[in-house]
Amino acid sequence: MNPLKITIDPITRLEGHGKIDIFLDESGNVKKTYFQVPELRGFEKFVEGRPAEEMPQITSRICGVCPTAHHLASTKALDDLYKVEPTLTARKIRELVNSTFFVEDHALHFFFLGGPDFIVGVDAPKGLRNIIGVLNKVGIEVGSEVIKIRKLLRELIALAGGKTIHPVFGLPGGVSKQITREMQEKFINGAENAVKFALFVLNCLRK
Amino acid sequence: MKKPKVAFYWCASCGGCEEAVVDLGEEILNVVDLVDIVFWPVALDFKVDDLVNLEEGEITTAFINGAIRTSEQHEIVKLLRRKSKFVIAYGSCSCFGGIPGLANLFSANEIVRRVYLETPSTINPENVIPGRGDKFDGSVVSLPKFYDKVKPLDQAIEVDYYLPGCPPPVKLTLEAIKTLLSDTLPERGSVLAPDVALCNECPRKETKPDKIELRAINRPHQVYIDAEKCLLAQGLLCLGIGTRAGCGAACINGNMPCTGCMGPPGNVKDQGAKLISALASIVSSNDEEEIKRILEQIPDPTGTFYKYFLPYSILQGKIKREIENESLENYD
Amino acid sequence: MYDFEPKIVAFFCNWCTYTAADLAGLSRLQYSPCVRVIRLMCSGRIDPQFILEAFSKGADGVLIGGCHPGDCHYQEGNYKALRRYILLKKILKDFGIEEERLRLEWISASEGDKVQKVVNEMVEIIKKLGPVKPEKIIQLEEQTDKMEI
Numbered sequence: 001m002n003p004l005k006i007t008i009d010p011i012t013r014l015e016g017h018g019k020i021d022i023f024l025d026e027s028g029n030v031k032k033t034y035f036q037v038p039e040l041r042g043f044e045k046f047v048e049g050r051p052a053e054e055m056p057q058i059t060s061r062i063c064g065v066c067p068t069a070h071h072l073a074s075t076k077a078l079d080d081l082y083k084v085e086p087t088l089t090a091r092k093i094r095e096l097v098n099s100t101f102f103v104e105d106h107a108l109h110f111f112f113l114g115g116p117d118f119i120v121g122v123d124a125p126k127g128l129r130n131i132i133g134v135l136n137k138v139g140i141e142v143g144s145e146v147i148k149i150r151k152l153l154r155e156l157i158a159l160a161g162g163k164t165i166h167p168v169f170g171l172p173g174g175v176s177k178q179i180t181r182e183m184q185e186k187f188i189n190g191a192e193n194a195v196k197f198a199l200f201v202l203n204c205l206r207k
Numbered sequence: 208m209k210k211p212k213v214a215f216y217w218c219a220s221c222g223g224c225e226e227a228v229v230d231l232g233e234e235i236l237n238v239v240d241l242v243d244i245v246f247w248p249v250a251l252d253f254k255v256d257d258l259v260n261l262e263e264g265e266i267t268t269a270f271i272n273g274a275i276r277t278s279e280q281h282e283i284v285k286l287l288r289r290k291s292k293f294v295i296a297y298g299s300c301s302c303f304g305g306i307p308g309l310a311n312l313f314s315a316n317e318i319v320r321r322v323y324l325e326t327p328s329t330i331n332p333e334n335v336i337p338g339r340g341d342k343f344d345g346s347v348v349s350l351p352k353f354y355d356k357v358k359p360l361d362q363a364i365e366v367d368y369y370l371p372g373c374p375p376p377v378k379l380t381l382e383a384i385k386t387l388l389s390d391t392l393p394e395r396g397s398v399l400a401p402d403v404a405l406c407n408e409c410p411r412k413e414t415k416p417d418k419i420e421l422r423a424i425n426r427p428h429q430v431y432i433d434a435e436k437c438l439l440a441q442g443l444l445c446l447g448i449g450t451r452a453g454c455g456a457a458c459i460n461g462n463m464p465c466t467g468c469m470g471p472p473g474n475v476k477d478q479g480a481k482l483i484s485a486l487a488s489i490v491s492s493n494d495e496e497e498i499k500r501i502l503e504q505i506p507d508p509t510g511t512f513y514k515y516f517l518p519y520s521i522l523q524g525k526i527k528r529e530i531e532n533e534s535l536e537n538y539d
Numbered sequence: 540m541y542d543f544e545p546k547i548v549a550f551f552c553n554w555c556t557y558t559a560a561d562l563a564g565l566s567r568l569q570y571s572p573c574v575r576v577i578r579l580m581c582s583g584r585i586d587p588q589f590i591l592e593a594f595s596k597g598a599d600g601v602l603i604g605g606c607h608p609g610d611c612h613y614q615e616g617n618y619k620a621l622r623r624y625i626l627l628k629k630i631l632k633d634f635g636i637e638e639e640r641l642r643l644e645w646i647s648a649s650e651g652d653k654v655q656k657v658v659n660e661m662v663e664i665i666k667k668l669g670p671v672k673p674e675k676i677i678q679l680e681e682q683t684d685k686m687e688i
Contacts, residue, residue, distance in 0.1 A: 004344070005344070005346055008254070009254055009255050009256075010248050010254065010255065011248075012248045012249070012250075012251065012252050012253075012254075013248075013249065013250060013251075013252070014249070015221075015222040015225075015249065016222075017217075017279075021346070021348050023343060023344050023346070031344070032343055032344075034341070034343075034348045036348070036350055038277060038279045038350055038351045039219060039276070039277060039280075040276070040277070040318070040319070040322065040337075040353055041219050041276065041307040041310065042307075042310045042313070042318035042319075042321070042322060044318075044321050044322050044326050045310065045313050045317055045318045045321040045322065046307075046309040046310040046312060046313060046318070047309075048313075049312070049507060049509075049510060049633075050309075050507055050510045051426065051506045051507050051510075051511075053426055053427060053428050054507075054510070054511075057466065058306060058309075058514075061221045061223070061305075061306040061307075061373070062221060063221050063222060063223075064220070064221035064222040064223020064224065064225065064226050064227075064374065065222050065223075065225075065226055067221070067223065078428075082428075108229075112229070112250055113249075113250075126252045126253065127251075127252075129251075129252045130250055130251045130252065131250060144233070147232055147233055148233075150232075151230070151232040151233070154230065158457065158460075158461075160461075161461055162457055162458050162459075162460055162461015162462070162463060163457045163458065163461065164230070165223045165226050165227060165230075165374050166223060166373060166374070167461065168458045168461040168463040169461050169462070169463065171427060171428045172428050173428070176427065176432060176461060176462040176463045177434070177461055177462040178434065178462075312633055475588075476588055476592075477587075477588050477591055479630065480586070480587035480588040480590075480591055480627075481586075481587070481588065483587050483623055483626045483627060483630070484586055484587050484588075484623055486622075486626070487619050487622035487623040487626060488619055488622075490622050492618075493608065493615070493618045495608075495621065498618075498621060498622050498625060499625060502622065502625050502626055505626075508626050508629050508630050509629070509630045509633040509634070512630070513630075520591070521588065521591040521592055521594075521595045522591055522594065522595055522634050524634070525633065525634055525635040526634055526635040526636065526671065527635070
């Protein structure tokens with residue numbers, strides 16, 4: 001093992017594959033660093049020949065953490081392709097799902113992915129730099145709130161979009177599924193809880 | 208009593224299967240109590256070296272998702288196979304190849320050229336293509352090999368169980384975990400999902416006519432999709448007829464047709480071929496010209512019927528003929 | 540022109556085409572030995588999986604023989620075969636298998652001469668196209684690195 005080389009393989013707590021090789025000089029300063037991305041799937045090529053309306057469901061597979069974002073971006077591209085303006089209702093439904101996704105995705109990042117670096121600290125032992133370490137620090141009460149709110153919001157995404165991971169509802173000029181009065185109430189409830197959760201977390205961090 | 212060890216790894220994957228595990232919600236706290244997760248790049252900081260240092264068979268179960276596309280993924284799944292008692296192909300990509308499997312319709316060269324040189328938003332004036340490596344300070348820093356074709360997991364290592372889905376439904380994952388921690392293990396090689404077609408589970412099955420007569424095939428944006436009726440009866444290509452149940456008909460509940468992510472039911476070797484067969488049986492015409500006209504309404508049969516299954520199909524993808532001789536060497 | 544003996548798998552329906560092939564034999568109408576005939580009760584029994592399996596195992600061409608429209612012993616079987624054939628041809632093209640390698644013909648029991656004509660024609664066409672030679676399943680270790688410069 002070369003003492004003047006540090007290898008981080010794989011990089012963790014993100015979506016994707018990566019490897020870092022750091023070369024040091026005798027005084028321990030960085031001489032050269034290589035950031036390597038050892039993965040390639042080729043979406044840019046294999047979507048060629050597929051029907052346009054399948055793009056929202058195919059491109060969502062670029063990422064399973066933010067499939068909703070890819071799905072909606074593709075759907076907007078379809079609007080542009082067919083030169084149609086989505087109806088006001090459709091726009092609102094899309095924005096509703098997007099906002100719901102926003103909150104649960106940020107909660108994921110804050111607690112599971114990036115959070116451990118800030119809450120537990122980069123110098124903590126390897127075994128604690130993760131969600132479990134975070135929960136140990138902030139307490140099980142916060143932990144269970146995080147899990148509850150993400151579950152609530154992710155179920156809402158599935159309610160309007162079919163599936164949480166890789167939703168299906170985007171169509172050129174609209175969406176595939178109506179929002180009923182019942183669904184609307186669930187979303188309102190979800191939104192209220194999301195705001196409460198955000199304030200709760202802010203409060204905890206202030207302490 | 209030491210807790211059984213569990214590992215998760217992703218190959219050519221999107222991370223959705225990881226999210227599916229996190230979606231066990233409160234259940235995950237119970238799971239974490241029962242097992243010791245020793246490797247999970249999306250959530251934990253354990254490195255490949257930590258895996259190398261484990262004993263053979265020390266990991267009780269490894270959940271591997273994603274298809275095999277690079278030599279690094281191949282090496283790590285081989286490593287995990289050595290260190291694990293059971294390996295589960297988790298998700299459609301590792302079971303069948305998944306959506307990344309559509310890349311098997313193109314050559315590796317075509318993909319690399321498109322990604323690094325030809326895409327409209329790429330600025331690469333010197334036509335740089337990721338190379339095999341660099342030598343620095345006596346070390347070689349290298350990227351893994353990019354294989355010719357996408358392979359599902361069981362074409363690289365022995366797989367004990369399969370749990371398909373894109374991603375696998377939470378319910379099935381929970382059941383799988385409970386089963387695997389129990390004393391009665393299912394037959395090795397089995398698929399941990401019900402062995403019936405999706406129609407059985409579909410909330411609209413009462414509206415499915417006994418004899419479906421397809422006179423026209425519609426693309427989802429061409430018609431107003433009735434939220435109560437069988438989608439196939441509405442002329443939409445709902446592949447539930449040739450797809451395994453277990454997902455609770457999630458896409459149908461989103462008012463869109465099934466695209467086949469759970470793979471075929473047990474007795475089918477090639478999902479795409481069977482779907483063609485089933486569809487052909489219900490097209491309602493005996494006139495050659497009319498049949499052609501109806502079937503022409505399917506813009507992309509290969510992509511539609513093999514969306515998740517291409518590498519696992521009988522032909523596995525575009526056949527390479529000797530005539531092909533593409534090389535990136537001449538590119539300047 | 541490739542110098543090889545093509546392997547063609549022929550799925551013939553029992554009632555019409557297979558009988559015609561027998562008739563061709565009886566009438567001493569010579570047709571190419573490159574064809575391996577498989578008898579099925581109906582062209583509608585042909586599962587597309589059979590055709591793909593044939594190509595994957597080394598067939599250079601697949602011929603389907605069924606009853607003329609309207610004459611199917613089981614009423615609709617040959618129409619199902621026709622619909623499957625139309626879809627399969629499109630898919631085979633995407634898999635790199637030329638359209639001419641899959642052929643569907645309606646051949647009635649009395650058309651022994653048509654069997655001879657169709658088979659011999661197909662063999663000539665496939666000889667010009669060359670073998671399909673599905674790539675042998677390359678062991679993962681052997682795969683070449685396409686990213687080498």
